[in-house]
Amino acid sequence: MAMKTSYVVQPFEIHRKRLRPGRQEPAQTESGAIKKAENLAKRMPGAAALKVVADDETGELEAVTILGQWGEIPEDFAESLQG
Numbered sequence: 001m002a003m004k005t006s007y008v009v010q011p012f013e014i015h016r017k018r019l020r021p022g023r024q025e026p027a028q029t030e031s032g033a034i035k036k037a038e039n040l041a042k043r044m045p046g047a048a049a050l051k052v053v054a055d056d057e058t059g060e061l062e063a064v065t066i067l068g069q070w071g072e073i074p075e076d077f078a079e080s081l082q083g
Helices: 030-043 077-082
Strands: 003-015 018-021 025-027 046-055 061-071
Touching (some): 003 030, 003 061, 025 030, 061 077
Antiparallel strands (some): 003 025
């Protein structure tokens, strides 16, 4: 079971007056994900940088860590990552 670490930026947008996740964007490194999230949050309501550890063969998630979040983020965002 080989674990693979990847970095993702989750932007948030307003849809019908509610905050919702936009399309995730990959990043090459942890610092790259943080910079990209910071920049996206300047143009969008908010963004979060995530570190994702998953089984390379099955794709099963092992852990998701929030590296940082900027702007408006849904209150239940951290809990939604655990489910």
